[in-house]
Amino acid sequence: MKIKEARELTGKERLEKIGDLSQEYFNLKFQLATGKIEAPGRLRIIKRGIARLKTIERESGLMGSDKANTEKV
16 A cells, blocks of 8 residues: 555544454464465565554644644643
8 A cells, every 4th residue: 555545544444454454464474374375575565554554643643633732822
């Protein structure tokens, strides 16, 4: 998933996507442990996708708290 696509998602959609990717990552790690993995490079791609989504989620949370702090002043 590209950064631009991830930024266009709503918060709820981002959380669902993180959950889906985490589940897929778990399944691939299990396949790796049993030796039945077909695409080991996919692990890296999924791990980065999860990190991107979590970073964007964190940024949006910080932006929301900055807005709240400026409104109080």
